[in-house]
Structures are given as structure tokens and as C-alpha cells.
Amino acid sequence: MTTMTDLLSPAAAPSVPGTVELHVGGRWLAVCAAEALLPGRGVAALLPDGRQAALFRDRAGRTYAIGNVDPFTGAGVLSHGLVGAVGDRPYVASPLLKQRFDLVDGRCLDDEAVAVATYPVRVR
Amino acid sequence: MADTTEKTLVLVGHGMVGQRFLEALADRGVTARTRVVVLCEEPRPAYDRVHLTSYFSEGVSPRELSVVEDGFMARHGIELHVGDPAVRVDRDRRTVTARSGLTVGYDTLVLATGSYPFVPPVPGKDAAGCFVYRTIEDLLAIEAYAAGVGSGAVVGGGLLGLEAAGALKGLGLDTHVVEFAPRLMPVQVDTGGGDALRRRVEALGVRVHTGVGTQQITVDGGTGRVTGMALSDGSHLPVGMVVFSAGVRPRDELARGCGLLVGERGGIVVDEQCRTADPSVFAIGECALAADGRVYGLVAPGYEMAETAARTVAGEAGAFTGADLSTKLKLLGVDVASFGDAHGTAEGCLDVCYSDARSGIYRKLVVGADGTLLGGVLVGDVESYGLLRPLTGSVPPVAPEHLVLPAGAGAPVALGPSALPDEAVVCSCNNVTKGAIRAAVGGAGAGGAGGGAGEHSCTSVAEVKKCTKAGTSCGSCVKVLGQLVDAELEAAGVEVDKGLCPHFAQTRAELYEIVLALRIPSYRQLLDGHGREGARGGEGCEVCKPAVASILASLAPVVGASVHVLEGEQAALQDTNDHFLANMQKNGSYSVVPRIPGGEITPEKLIVIGEVARDFGLYTKITGGQRIDLFGARVEQLPLIWARLVDAGFESGHAYGKALRTVKSCVGQTWCRYGVQDSVRMAIDLELRYRGLRSPHKLKSAVSGCARECAEAQSKDFGVIATANGWNLYVGGNGGATPRHADLLAKDLSDAELVRLVDRFLMFYIRTADRLERTSVWLERIPGGLEHVRDVVVHDSLGICEELEALMAAHVAGYRDEWAGTLDDPERLSRFVSFVNAPGTPDPTVRFVPERGQIKPEPILLSLTERVTV
Numbered sequence: 001m002t003t004m005t006d007l008l009s010p011a012a013a014p015s016v017p018g019t020v021e022l023h024v025g026g027r028w029l030a031v032c033a034a035e036a037l038l039p040g041r042g043v044a045a046l047l048p049d050g051r052q053a054a055l056f057r058d059r060a061g062r063t064y065a066i067g068n069v070d071p072f073t074g075a076g077v078l079s080h081g082l083v084g085a086v087g088d089r090p091y092v093a094s095p096l097l098k099q100r101f102d103l104v105d106g107r108c109l110d111d112e113a114v115a116v117a118t119y120p121v122r123v124r
Numbered sequence: 125m126a127d128t129t130e131k132t133l134v135l136v137g138h139g140m141v142g143q144r145f146l147e148a149l150a151d152r153g154v155t156a157r158t159r160v161v162v163l164c165e166e167p168r169p170a171y172d173r174v175h176l177t178s179y180f181s182e183g184v185s186p187r188e189l190s191v192v193e194d195g196f197m198a199r200h201g202i203e204l205h206v207g208d209p210a211v212r213v214d215r216d217r218r219t220v221t222a223r224s225g226l227t228v229g230y231d232t233l234v235l236a237t238g239s240y241p242f243v244p245p246v247p248g249k250d251a252a253g254c255f256v257y258r259t260i261e262d263l264l265a266i267e268a269y270a271a272g273v274g275s276g277a278v279v280g281g282g283l284l285g286l287e288a289a290g291a292l293k294g295l296g297l298d299t300h301v302v303e304f305a306p307r308l309m310p311v312q313v314d315t316g317g318g319d320a321l322r323r324r325v326e327a328l329g330v331r332v333h334t335g336v337g338t339q340q341i342t343v344d345g346g347t348g349r350v351t352g353m354a355l356s357d358g359s360h361l362p363v364g365m366v367v368f369s370a371g372v373r374p375r376d377e378l379a380r381g382c383g384l385l386v387g388e389r390g391g392i393v394v395d396e397q398c399r400t401a402d403p404s405v406f407a408i409g410e411c412a413l414a415a416d417g418r419v420y421g422l423v424a425p426g427y428e429m430a431e432t433a434a435r436t437v438a439g440e441a442g443a444f445t446g447a448d449l450s451t452k453l454k455l456l457g458v459d460v461a462s463f464g465d466a467h468g469t470a471e472g473c474l475d476v477c478y479s480d481a482r483s484g485i486y487r488k489l490v491v492g493a494d495g496t497l498l499g500g501v502l503v504g505d506v507e508s509y510g511l512l513r514p515l516t517g518s519v520p521p522v523a524p525e526h527l528v529l530p531a532g533a534g535a536p537v538a539l540g541p542s543a544l545p546d547e548a549v550v551c552s553c554n555n556v557t558k559g560a561i562r563a564a565v566g567g568a569g570a571g572g573a574g575g576g577a578g579e580h581s582c583t584s585v586a587e588v589k590k591c592t593k594a595g596t597s598c599g600s601c602v603k604v605l606g607q608l609v610d611a612e613l614e615a616a617g618v619e620v621d622k623g624l625c626p627h628f629a630q631t632r633a634e635l636y637e638i639v640l641a642l643r644i645p646s647y648r649q650l651l652d653g654h655g656r657e658g659a660r661g662g663e664g665c666e667v668c669k670p671a672v673a674s675i676l677a678s679l680a681p682v683v684g685a686s687v688h689v690l691e692g693e694q695a696a697l698q699d700t701n702d703h704f705l706a707n708m709q710k711n712g713s714y715s716v717v718p719r720i721p722g723g724e725i726t727p728e729k730l731i732v733i734g735e736v737a738r739d740f741g742l743y744t745k746i747t748g749g750q751r752i753d754l755f756g757a758r759v760e761q762l763p764l765i766w767a768r769l770v771d772a773g774f775e776s777g778h779a780y781g782k783a784l785r786t787v788k789s790c791v792g793q794t795w796c797r798y799g800v801q802d803s804v805r806m807a808i809d810l811e812l813r814y815r816g817l818r819s820p821h822k823l824k825s826a827v828s829g830c831a832r833e834c835a836e837a838q839s840k841d842f843g844v845i846a847t848a849n850g851w852n853l854y855v856g857g858n859g860g861a862t863p864r865h866a867d868l869l870a871k872d873l874s875d876a877e878l879v880r881l882v883d884r885f886l887m888f889y890i891r892t893a894d895r896l897e898r899t900s901v902w903l904e905r906i907p908g909g910l911e912h913v914r915d916v917v918v919h920d921s922l923g924i925c926e927e928l929e930a931l932m933a934a935h936v937a938g939y940r941d942e943w944a945g946t947l948d949d950p951e952r953l954s955r956f957v958s959f960v961n962a963p964g965t966p967d968p969t970v971r972f973v974p975e976r977g978q979i980k981p982e983p984i985l986l987s988l989t990e991r992v993t994v
């Protein structure tokens with residue numbers, strides 16, 4: 001059944017074809033189908049070396065990947081945080097103590113001495 | 125590299141005062157032209173010693189206690205040597221040598237070595253289980269030892285002793301305080317205040333022994349561990365550990381070692397510029413014996429000394445001639461404040477007292493013959509401290525009889541920050557006057573304290589804090605600060621931005637009206653149509669997304685949004701906890717709270733909870749809300765756990781949502797000999813009616829079967845108490861950090877009248893409250909308060925009651941259990957994995973260790989390698 005919601009918010013989750021790939025260890029690693037990435041929400045990926053990445057897609061369809069482990073608590077939770085933006089710079093707010101991390105360069109916006117890793121990511 | 129003409133300043137001691145000194149140097153540009161070397165004995169840079177106990181009481185981590193702004197040292201080119209204390213000063217060659225062997229030549233030497241805790245020479249004082257309480261390391265050692273004992277005693281009932289008792293209490297120990305003087309906090313409060321304080325402290329379960337000394341610490345011969353204390357009255361107090369808090373002594377050993385003058389009872393002798401007899405050596409903070417002959421054990425005077433020394437080093441004028449010993453403290457959760465001439469020593473002065481032994485409130489003001497306020501002592505109710513202290517030294521605009529009454533008692537006191545004179549010190553920690561705050565806001569001519577540059581005019585409390593440092597230490601002045609800043613901005617015609625966040629200029633209540641009136645079913649549509657100019661089409665943020673998600677959920681059936689919070693775009697808006705329909709815990713695992721309406725549960729259901737917990741290895745605990753919390757579920761286990769629970773007839777308890785939590789009940793008429801109504805049935809009815817209702821903040825309720833109030837209904841957002849004729853409805857109650865007693869909204873209601881009134885009340889609250897505003901705060905804030913709310917929901921003064929009832933009816937009809945609705949939907953379920961590319965693999969960072977027969981999160985060691993260093 002088509003609801004009012006579908007009619008009124010055309011941009012809601014346009015189905016995106018393709019596969020999300022992450023560049024780690026010198027090669028591109030397929031992580032998930034593009035439509036698994038809900039705009040504004042993250043998913044976590046386990047990397048071959050045991051590290052974890054958090055992947056995000058913003059409203060405009062751009063994808064980002066940063067380290068998933070929250071440096072303030074040591075818990076692998078950044079993919080569970082909410083995405084926001086300062087101007088047009090997107091960030092994720094850690095769900096535990098709410099520090100924000102820039103999705104482009106991994107820097108913590110609330111503590112300039114801290115940053116998380118970033119990974120090149122693409123959809124193809 | 126430093127050029128040879130550059131001067132070197134060495135700071136010994138990186139405590140609170142040392143750090144403030146560095147900031148004052150940086151503000152004056154000294155760090156830019158001088159090499160600054162800091163020797164820090166402790167294994168970490170300066171931290172907030174004043175809030176040490178918050179580690180136990182509020183779970184604040186050592187890292188959060190830091191008082192050093194990140195990047196500060198690097199930005200100012202300061203060399204900080206952590207864990208390397210100075211061991212020797214050679215004043216002839218002007219060198220300082222550290223324990224590592226590092227020797228630094230200085231042009232200026234500043235000693236800020238603080239104090240050490242004094243341990244009286246009682247036999248047994250060095251046994252295993254004896255501690256002092258001053259550093260984070262002390263605190264960690266106390267915590268580790270306390271795990272093996274059930275009780276502890278603090279020697280000393282002064283400020284620090286009560287802090288230490290708070291720490292022991294926070295660790296769950298049976299806590300005793302032994303004080304030699306006849307009352308607690310003998311230095312700060314008078315006898316009446318001491319009595320009130322004692323009653324309050326004892327009510328918290330801390331045993332107080334005053335007027336007795338400690339003669340010996342008794343020790344187990346075999347293990348060498350403390351077994352108790354022998355007291356001077358001949359009694360023996362069996363306790364497992366002892367914390368000495370019998371005062372502090374200045375750490376002046378370096379100064380003695382290099383021949384500087386120290387006082388008879390310790391303390392490095394300095395002049396009004398904080399300079400010792402050697403013009404190139406300064407001493408500041410607790411290690412200094414100030415020019416007025418006193419050693420100050422509080423942080424505010426230390427900060428003043430730091431400013432004075434920094435001014436002197438920078439070639440500016442400055443003097444420290446003594447300080448006010450005003451303090452406001454929260455000790456063991458009891459507020460205590462004393463200011464000015466608290467003991468009434470001035471000639472001809474009079475006391476004006478208010479004392480209520482029942483509630484442990486004591487307030488005394490000391491007033492001079494001409495009506496000048498000279499000082500005071502407040503115990504239990506210190507609301508007005510922020511205003512009274514700055515008024516000290518002037519004749520207050522309101523008679524002292526009115527000022528002495530506690531908040532809410534007697535005649536209304538028309539005393540706001542506007543009554544303060546410009547020279548009144550609003551923030552005593554940082555010596556910031558009302559005038560300086562006004563100047564910071566007004567911009568023009570911001571001279572005076574804080575040294576803020578004149579060109580920038582602050583437009584928020586945060587900016588004023590940064591510019592003047594007001595409010596950045598003990599925090600007791602922040603409320604008054606906020607009022608002053610708002611008043612100043614308004615007076616200047618600056619519009620105070622009350623918008624929700626950088627993306628919406630409207631308040632939450634305004635957005636609610638927009639969504640309702642225009643029937644807007646999605647966040648994007650709201651943002652793109654009604655967001656701030658630059659925010660439209662953008663991403664939004666973690667503030668507006670959940671707030672709008674909550675409005676959409678409250679109005680879902682009416683505006684045509686999905687009633688399931690994980691449907692489509694709504695899923696992306698939810699706070700993490702709502703997104704996973706569970707509460708995230710500190711290690712990234714989640715907790716599970718099934719609804720147990722009214723706290724009533726059958727044995728079968730209890731068994732199911734037990735089985736589920738056992739099969740998934742979850743930690744179980746009875747909550748404060750009359751239900752059971754299961755902790756330690758991995759995200760991929762949540763659907764499996766819930767499948768079992770839903771199967772057994774459980775529903776989501778919404779412990780994760782800003783929504784109805786629990787309706788607690790007492791057993792009521794059915795079993796209790798006093799009960800006059802069936803409180804359990806009413807609690808269940810109310811819980812089932814309002815379950816799933818999303819609101820600005822969480823909603824709690826309770827129903828008691830008679831006036832004895834065993835369900836604590838008067839501490840709830842809406843509470844119901846049975847009467848012989850029906851039900852009394854109370855609203856706006858709150859537990860938590862700022863408890864509020866609920867107000868009676870209506871009496872002797874029938875079942876139907878009660879439900880109708882609650883419907884209206886809740887919908888009116890949801891419509892008009894701010895984001896994260898409990899009913900208690902809302903009721904105090906909205907114009908007209910309780911009377912207005914009564915007019916609207918009882919007398920229908922706005923003519924909206926029909927609409928409010930219809931909205932609630934739509935909610936009740938549209939309710940579906942969120943977990944059942946998730947288990948049915950493969951798309952929603954697909955998100956419950958740790959890793960999108962390895963759905964079967966659990967997150968290896970989620971680990972547990974055993975404790976008391978159950979699990980607990982394994983403490984995570986934050987090794988530096990986990991961070992990318994910038």
C-alpha cells in the first residue's frame with residue numbers, strides 16, 4: 001500500500017544500486033549492498049586485520065568511512081551514532097558520550113587532540 | 125629551538141593553581157616570548173581535584189576531570205614533564221633538578237606544589253587499608269581496596285572528610301565519620317548549621333561520631349589488614365578500611381631545601397605579589413603562606429594568587445591581599461554554603477536565623493547594625509547563595525527576615541540578579557563581578573576582570589564563560605550567570621535565539637504546532653520547508669532529528685506518518701537507543717526491559733525472564749521502576765531474545781524511549797489492610813493506555829492505594845492516590861537530580877474522570893514542552909504555571925480539550941508493540957548485526973567478566989594506539 005509518507009517525501013531512501021567498497025590493505029573490499037546504507041545512519045564492517053570501520057551515507061548520497069571504535073570509551077559503536085552536519089561538513093555523534101567526529105577527516109570536533117582513522121570508500 | 129636570549133620560567137607542580145597560572149601567562153602573551161617548563165609529579169596533567177568525588181557519585185572518568193584544554197600545551201609551546209617531580213632547587217645557580225635527572229636553568233621559578241594530607245600519628249596508621257584522599261591515584265587505590273570490605277571510616281568531619289565519606293558511600297560501604305570537634309565542618313558552619321548538617325548526613329545512612337578522637341587503628345596480626353578503630357570514648361568501631369582526612373599541610377619541602385623562609389606551621393612565605401624573599405622565586409596556591417598570614421585551602425584564593433603572580437611576571441600591577449572563604453559545596457548530596465563573616469565576629473552584628481529540624485534546613489544571615497549583610501551559613505537549602513554572596517557588604521534591597529526564608533517558604537522574595545550592584549562578585553572562584561559580566565556581553569569597554577578583549581561582545585553564556593572564566597570552576601554561580609546574560613542581552617535589544625538548534629529557529633513547541641497544523645509527516649519536509657535558511661536541504665543534526673522524530677511519533681496517526689519508529693526515514697532520525705529498541709550500555713552491548721504493567725507479573729512470566737536471561741547469559745537486576753532489566757545483550761542477540769519474550773506475551777518496556785516508562789503500583793485494597801481503591805488495576809490500566817506514547821522527555825507514573833503513598837506517586841510526572849471517594853491526581857513530580865514534589869491537580873475523581881484528565885494533561889504537555897523538559901520543569905516554566913495548566917485541562921479555557929482527547933484516542937488506537945512489529949519485518953531486522961559484512965560475527969570489543977555470579981562488562985583499557993594522534 002502506498003502511504004501519504006511515500007508520496008510526500010520523495011527523497012526517502014531512494015533505492016541505490018551497486019556495492020559499497022572500502023579501500024584497505026591496498027585493495028578495494030566489498031562491504032555491503034549500497035541500499036543497506038540508510039541515509040543518515042551507519043553500519044559497521046569488520047576489516048581483514050580485525051579493525052572495524054563505520055560506513056555512512058548522507059542525504060546527497062555521498063558515502064564516508066571512519067574507524068568504528070569510539071576512542072573515548074573503546075567500544076565499537078560509532079556506526080550506531082546519529083549523523084549531523086556543521087554547515088555542509090557531516091559528522092557522527094558517538095552514542096555513548098556524544099563526542100562528534102568529522103566523517104571526512106575523522107577529527108573529533110569536541111577534542112582537537114583526538115581523531116579516528118578514515119578510509120576511502122566508493123559505490124560501484 | 126630557543127634562542128639564547130630567551131628567558132626560562134619553570135613551574136613546579138601542575139595542579140589546579142599551576143594550570144590557572146599557565147593560562148594567565150598565556151593570556152598575557154608571556155608564553156610567546158618565554159620558554160616555559162612544567163614539572164608535574166602526578167602521572168597526569170592537572171585535573172579538577174575539587175570534583176574528585178564525582179568519580180564515585182556521578183561516574184565521571186579521570187579523563188573528564190582534566191582541567192587542561194586539549195592542545196593547550198602545544199599551542200603555547202609549554203614543555204610539560206608528566207610524572208617527573210622536582211627534587212632539588214639550587215638558587216645560586218638558578219637550576220631545578222627533577223627526579224629523572226633533568227636539570228633546567230630558570231630566570232623565574234614558580235612553586236605551586238599544593239598540600240599533602242596530614243595523617244595523625246596514631247598507632248596502626250600504616251596498615252593495609254589505611255588511605256588518604258587527595259589524588260586520582262588515591263581514589264583508584266580506595267576503590268580497589270573497598271571491593272573487599274563492607275565498611276569504612278573517615279577520620280575527620282571537615283569539608284574533605286565529608287567528601288571522603290561521600291566517596292566511601294558511593295562505593296557502597298557502610299560509612300562512619302569520626303570528628304574530634306563537637307560538630308561537623310567546624311571551620312565553616314556554626315553549631316546550628318552543624319546540627320542540621322549532621323541530621324542530613326545521618327539520614328543518608330552515614331554514621332557520625334563527633335567529640336571523639338581516634339586512638340588506634342586496630343590491625344589483624346596475620347594479614348596486616350585494618351580491623352577497626354579504637355576511639356577515645358573507649359569504644360571500638362569495627363571497619364574494614366580507614367581514610368584519613370584530618371587536614372592538609374603545605375608541601376614546602378623544596379623551599380625548605382633551598383633555604384627559603386617557611387611559616388611556623390608550614391607554608392612558603394610570600395609577599396602581596398606572591399614573591400618569596402628571593403625575587404626570582406614565587407609560590408602560589410596551597411603551598412604558600414600569603415601576605416595576610418594565612419595558608420588557603422580552597423581553590424578560589426589559589427586562582428587569585430595565580431593571576432597575581434602571572435601579572436607580576438608580565439610586569440603588570442597586581443596584589444593578593446587575602447581572600448574571602450565563601451564556599452558552596454555539595455557534600456554527600458547535602459548542600460552547604462557559608463560566606464562572609466559566617467560566625468558573626470564583627471562587633472554589634474546580629475543573627476537572623478531560620479531552622480527547620482524536620483527537613484534539615486538551617487539558614488543564618490549575619491547582619492550589621494546598619495543592616496549591611498555581613499555573611500551567612502546555609503545548610504540544606506542554598507538556592508539563594510548565588511545572590512546572597514554578592515550582596516555581602518551592602519544593604520540588601522529586601523529585609524533580612526525575607527532573605528533568610530528558604531526557597532518556596534513564606535513571602536515571595538522579589539530579589540533577582542538585577543538587584544545586584546555592578547561591583548558584586550558573582551563568580552567568587554574566578555573573582556568576576558557583575559560589571560565584568562555585563563561588559564563582556566555589552567562588548568564596549570570590557571576592562572576589569574577576565575581581561576577579555578573589548579571588541580568582542582558575547583551573545584551566550586558559553587561565550588561569557590570563555591571570555592571571563594566566570595562559572596568555570598565550582599559552577600555554583602552558573603544559574604545567576606545565565607540570568608544576568610539573558611537580562612543583559614534582552615536589555616541590549618539582542619534577540620536571544622531560542623531556536624532548537626542550528627537547523628531550526630523554532631522551539632520544539634512551535635515545531636509541534638507546525639507539524640500538527642500542516643500535517644507534515646516527515647523530517648525532511650519539515651527541514652526543507654521550515655528549517656533555517658542555510659539548513660534546508662541539509663543533514664540536520666543529533667539534536668533536531670530525535671526531537672522531530674518524537675513529535676512525528678506522538679502525532680503519527682494524525683499526520684499520516686508511520687506509527688512504527690523504525691519505518692523508512694523515521695528510522696534514521698531516532699536516537700541510538702530508539703534505533704535498536706534497547707539501551708546501549710558502556711561497552712556497546714544493550715539492555716532489554718520488557719514491560720511489566722503496574723509491576724504485576726505471573727510466576728510463568730517470571731520464569732520466562734529467568735530462562736531467557738540464563739540462556740543468553742544476561743545480567744539481571746530489579747530496576748527502580750518495578751521491573752526487570754536484562755543487561756549485556758549483543759546487538760545481534762536482541763531479535764532472538766525478543767522473539768522469546770514476545771512469544772511469552774511480553775512487549776517493549778520503552779526503557780530506551782522518551783516515552784511512558786512505568787506506572788508503579790502499591791498492592792492496594794486487594795491485599796493491604798489500609799487500601800481504599802484497587803491501585804494495581806488502575807496502574808495497569810494507565811500503563812496499557814499510555815504505553816508507547818512518545819513525549820518530550822520520559823514519563824513516569826505511579827498509583828497508591830491510600831494516603832500512605834507506598835508507590836511514591838507524588839514524585840511522578842503524573843501520580844494517582846486513592847481516596848475514599850475516588851482518585852486524587854498529582855502532576856509535575858520528579859525524582860532524579862532535582863526532585864520536585866508533585867502538585868495536586870484535581871481531587872476525588874472517578875475512574876473515567878481520572879483517565880480523561882490524564883489524557884488532556886499529557887497531550888497538553890507533549891504539545892507545549894521543550895525538548896528534554898520533564899513535566900516538573902515545564903510546569904515551573906510555562907507562564908501561569910499550575911493554575912494555567914488547570915485552567916486549560918480542567919476548565920478548558922483554551923477550548924482545546926476535545927482536540928487533546930482526540931489526539932490521545934488516536935494514539936491509543938494506533939498503538940502496536942514495537943518489538944513485535946520489528947520481528948515481523950525482515951528489513952528492520954537486517955539492521956541487528958554487529959557487522960554488515962559478517963552478520964554472524966559478534967563484535968570482539970564486547971567482552972564480559974564474572975562478578976557475584978553474573979557478568980559485567982570487562983573494563984576497557986584505552987591504550988593510546990586506538991587513537992590517531994593529531
Ligand code: SRM
Pocket residue numbers: 707708709715717745746747748749750751752753779785786822824839840857858859860861862898
Ligand atoms: C535501570 C534503572 C536503574 C536501576 O537499575 O534500577 C535506570 C537506569 C537509567 N536511568 Fe534512571 N533508571 C531507573 C530508574 C530511575 C528512577 C526511579 C523510578 O523511575 O521510579 C529515577 C527517578 C525518578 C524520576 O525519573 O523522576 C530515575 C532517574 C533518572 C534520571 C534523572 C531524571 C530527572 O528528571 O532528573 C536520568 C537522566 C535523564 O533521564 O536525563 C536517568 C537515566 C537513566 C539511564 C537511561 C542513563 C543512561 O542514559 O544510560 C539509565 C539507563 C538504563 C539502561 O540502560 O537500561 N534516570 N531513574 C531504572 C529503570 C527503571 C525502569 O524500570 O524503567
Ligand SMILES: Cc1cc2nc3c(=O)[nH]c(=O)nc-3n(C[C@H](O)[C@H](O)[C@H](O)COP(=O)(O)OP(=O)(O)OC[C@H]3O[C@@H](n4cnc5c(N)ncnc54)[C@H](O)[C@@H]3O)c2cc1C
Pocket residue numbers: 136137138139140141142163164165166173174175176177208209210211236237238239257258259284287288375378408409410411420421422423424426451452453
Ligand atoms: C576531595 C577534595 C575536595 C575538595 N573540594 C574543594 C571545594 O569544594 N572547594 C574548594 O575551594 N577547594 C576544594 N578542595 C581543595 C582544592 O582542591 C585545592 O585548594 C586546590 O587543588 C589547590 O590547588 P594547588 O594547585 O595549590 O594544589 P594541588 O592541586 O594539590 O596541586 C599541586 C600539585 O603539585 C604537585 N607537586 C608537589 N610537589 C611537587 C614537586 N616537587 N614537583 C612536581 N610536582 C609537585 C602535586 O603532586 C600536585 O599535583 C578539595 C580538595 C580535595 C582533595
Ligand code: SF4
Pocket residue numbers: 790791792793796797798799800803828829830831832833834835
Ligand atoms: S499505599 Fe496504602 S494501600 Fe498501598 S500498600 Fe501502602 S498502605 Fe497499603
Ligand code: FES
Pocket residue numbers: 550551552553554594595596597598599600601602
Ligand atoms: S563561583 Fe565557582 S565557578 Fe563561579
